[in-house]
Amino acid sequence: MSELKSMTAATAHRSPLHDFLAPDSIAIVGASADPTKRGYKAMVGLIRGNYRGRIYPINPRVPEILGVPTCATLDDVPGPIDLALICTPAVTLPGLLAECGRKGVKGAVILASGFRETGAEGAKLEQQVLDAARAGGVRIVGPNTSGMFNLHKNVNLLDLRNVRAGDIGFISQSGNMLLALVLEAEYNGQVGFSTYVGPGNQTDVGFNDYLRYLGEDEHTRVATLYVEGFRDGQRFLQAAREITPVKPVVVYKSGATELGKKAASSHTGALAGSYAMTVDLLRQVGVSVVHHSDEILPVAEGLALMQQARGRRIAVIADGGGQATITSDRLSEAGLELAELSAATRRRLAAILLPQASLVNPVDVAGSSDADPEVLARCMEIVADDDDVDAVFLVGMFGGYHTRFAESLLGGEMRAAESMIELARAAAKPLVVFSLYAPVKPPPLRRLHEAGLPVYASIEHAVKVLQALAERGLYLQDRHGRPLQAGVEPAEAMQAMFARAQNEGRDLYEYEAKTLLRTHGVAVAEEVVAHTADELAAAVAKFGQQALAMKVVSKDILHKSDAGGVKLNLIGEAALRAAFEQIMTSCRAYDADADLRGVLLTPMARKGTEVIVGVVRDPIFGPVLMFGLGGIFVEILEDVAFRAIPLSRRDAETMVEQLKGRKVLAGVRGEPAVDKTALVELLLRVSSIVSAYPQLSELDLNPVIAYPDGYAVVDARIITNRAVASN
């Protein structure tokens, strides 16, 4: 457990959400005396929760509700209102928001549904609500929200009992998921929550705003989010970049695709928008992504309570071989490693363990602790002291020795628990505890948990926690603070080239795309454009007897090979002339109206390893870079990595390392390894170019041939954004 650091994110301005998510006065519009209504239940929640601010039930028909005098309208409220909970139907909302604005209400929580989610009419109504809110300076939670609570402020607008106040901030697009976590926490017995909000339609306040709020909130040690869909992913990534260095952020993202099916105009487009892309981008900014819903609470609790690990090297202390083996399997699957214990560490262990103990990690005490459970705590101290250990993982029966062996061992177990608590405070490494006895919560495990050392009932969940702690530690070391790649200085000639293409209502020609790349330092082979057969001589003059590739130049022909617009391995002017005629004939046959501007000639690329580099401007996350191995790796296995643009150097490096097929880049079947540094430079260069040219909508470099020395961009395609002006 680290000292509780100052958890305030280093943002310039304090989030405006504090004004109403930690309100000193609450109006309940549609407050009701009917116990089945939300307008009644919210009042019960506030009164039972000992809310210390002012409560103003708004109801023109009854004089008081639960002993609190009502006001007929918001205007009649005698003091200022920080938060209005609005329980009335959708149609009342535009008028009510205008009223809120007049009254100076800071934020409104709108429960009603019947907006965008129901169709065009609802969307129109939602826009009216937003317009009224903006006009009056009122922020909106929802509409269509399950509500909110802030337990450290005793605000509970949900009809939810037995929720313990604690460290976990939670934003969830599913009310049931909140309920699931609350029930899990109730069973767990130690976990609690700080602020919950259901963002609903995110009409005004979105995930990025809530994340900033939780990042700043002193009562929140971990920001946890259940997300069905982001509305402004680009701003969310920006917020996460700022928050994750000071506070862990856990995201569970449901739904297999971010965008559903969309028409793909490029290879990259077809793969973008996937769940895999969202995960890559979230991890890029330091978010801990969990993939299973039953891992959300364990991982959030672990990150809230324990310090991050410096790395992936785990020391396992086990009191049984079986679970030691399972633990090794799971650690390896999670990308973690068994720390190699030093000779000194092994000597120290040998001194306190029986001869049959295994001193090679996973350490199996093999009965050494059966009569003295404190041996386990001593082993943990010893391995925690080893510089090559980043985290300590206790696996087995601890907490149950007094049940399993002899009642008299309870004292030793309690002392062991105290030693572990002390060690967790003193050591700069996390201690993670799995116990078979976790489900029955014996006193030693309760004591650990109360002291802030969570005890896990599943090896699998405990390993996910270790993984999150290690990844967070490595992120903070490796990635945080690395500068993001700056954009290049846009070239005047290139701006003019984009303008020409945009004016002509077309994408860039391949040679234009390559010119743009070459202008900004990307290695592209030399080439010649021949508009007529007579210009082919220039190519021969330039390239001599090198074998050349010839490709048609036409804005109307997207799939050049299909149109017969590509000829390869051409040597000498006669061959070039023959190929030119064939290409023109084929392409005319393919599309009689195609505007044929000649051919592009370039030397045949040497053999090497095919890779693909792509860019899309994702409607949710903005410009995204994709990198993968060519051919079946992309087409069959979808083995690609995504990063939001701009990238840091580390982002580019991890893209290459992340691929399942990375062994291919390291050299297989006797092939030499490719030049990874050059690929990293290429990725950074593309990032810089995309940052500088908003007119570039999509980019496909497919293939790029990677060599032991450098690379060659063989084909380049750039889709223009015709809506963006070129200066």
Add this chain to the structure above:
Amino acid sequence: MSELKSMTAATAHRSPLHDFLAPDSIAIVGASADPTKRGYKAMVGLIRGNYRGRIYPINPRVPEILGVPTCATLDDVPGPIDLALICTPAVTLPGLLAECGRKGVKGAVILASGFRETGAEGAKLEQQVLDAARAGGVRIVGPNTSGMFNLHKNVNLLDLRNVRAGDIGFISQSGNMLLALVLEAEYNGQVGFSTYVGPGNQTDVGFNDYLRYLGEDEHTRVATLYVEGFRDGQRFLQAAREITPVKPVVVYKSGATELGKKAASSHTGALAGSYAMTVDLLRQVGVSVVHHSDEILPVAEGLALMQQARGRRIAVIADGGGQATITSDRLSEAGLELAELSAATRRRLAAILLPQASLVNPVDVAGSSDADPEVLARCMEIVADDDDVDAVFLVGMFGGYHTRFAESLLGGEMRAAESMIELARAAAKPLVVFSLYAPVKPPPLRRLHEAGLPVYASIEHAVKVLQALAERGLYLQDRHGRPLQAGVEPAEAMQAMFARAQNEGRDLYEYEAKTLLRTHGVAVAEEVVAHTADELAAAVAKFGQQALAMKVVSKDILHKSDAGGVKLNLIGEAALRAAFEQIMTSCRAYDADADLRGVLLTPMARKGTEVIVGVVRDPIFGPVLMFGLGGIFVEILEDVAFRAIPLSRRDAETMVEQLKGRKVLAGVRGEPAVDKTALVELLLRVSSIVSAYPQLSELDLNPVIAYPDGYAVVDARIITNRAVASN
């Protein structure tokens, strides 16, 4: 829940293990009056457990233990002894086993360690124990076992309290894993165990024997095994083939590799022996393999209590959108499908649900059950009635409506629970229930569980149960009873060929391997062997102007390409002669002592899709067939499928379907689909050949080129087993 069927496996002979795993008399050798000793604790376990058979403590030094009179030796016991629990040290064992034999003891449970696991001396002692046991007709559990219990016979030789008698039979190489499951079951509250055995060193009785016993045991509804290593995998597979049709078998296999690192003499050898291979073979014989330790109990309980599903089509009834989405994600990851509900089903649902409900699977009742939880049971009835639904999955708050909304809903929830129980009995489909409220066990969920409908606290675990039920259902339909491929009739000439190779201490030449394949109906291209340059004319006469491949024939050259022993695309006698000389020169330079027998000539294969077929004789599992796509799929991705030989046709078909790269076989990048039927025939043919020739030790067909019409075996390598006689 299906009716409890007769669970007796259709084996010819009753397992001899019944004689001592359900004993009527137990001797405790090393019985002790010291409460810390196993010989005391076992007696406490028997007495406290109300064991109704005879207990004979063997101890020459005290007259009675816990009121039971002792005998000085086994010989002094007045009656027959079914089971001896032996608590004395390793060195006493050979003598004791001889004594057991004289006394007619049927089985001995040996707790002592200090045998094979400690080295050569221990292994020798273990062999002496086994020899003594065999001589006296005594079966051995262990040594180095954690012990056993049979709760339906009130036998508990473990010092383990609060274990509930029930349906789950468990064999575990880890005592801690037993403890973990017992504690989980204690928390679960409804699950119980029948027989537990720790197989220890499996010196005599192995997993296959225990599996047969559990298969026959009337108190066991599911056989569950935690396996660190099989000793006789081949017999285990045979036992599983017989048991799985009558009873579910669940295996958790720990350890990343079955064999550790072994020297690989072929491509197939390098990939065999992996965890992936073990999983494939277990699934081939109908075993439900779980990959995470926290899934063992949920899956075992689900398979014990619920009937299998007819297929993968799941109908989801949810009372919240969030969890419906999560459920869809997990079902799809598990290879399950959302059933397409018929128009009639949707009409019936519409009639009882609110207009905002989603009638497309996953069905979201969207508040329709908030005031009337019985609506959920009615929805389940309606979807269970749809022929296109194989299983029903209830997801959400059920059981907690009376806590969440109004206490008065408890009655409705209890009635809904009764309806679900009735539906589970009447419908021929499993109903699986996930509830947020499972951790707090409210009365409606307790009622379901008591009636044999388990309630899961994790969507992820519930989906694993659905997956196991669907896979079991499909196995029983598709695979069980399919005939296994019979061996071919061995050809005399081929036997002679193997004998020649064995006599010469070599593997088969490539042309011999191909001859064997061709003899037994595998499509292999025609070929000619030229021992001298003058014999090349025969190849020209035979193949005319076809381009040929030439490969050196030598027992001493394993890697022909490395030795310069391969030339491709040769046309005409002059080219052949030149290539012949080059090959001979290169190969002599490569290995001056190599026995060069000439060259093999065969037409160049047409282009197609490379696949690989291999065979190893695995030391644990016997002959195993491997199939994969060639190149990087095998080398980088290890995307291969394994099946034990002999295969059924369904086994061969599923090998092809299982590959991640199967899309390549279906045709990508404009390539046509390959002829899957021909590949299936090839796999079956190889299975037949391997069954017939024990002299064949390993086989590599790499590559085989698959075409839209048939395939061609381009290279074939067969390693001979020099220890097996060729008749």
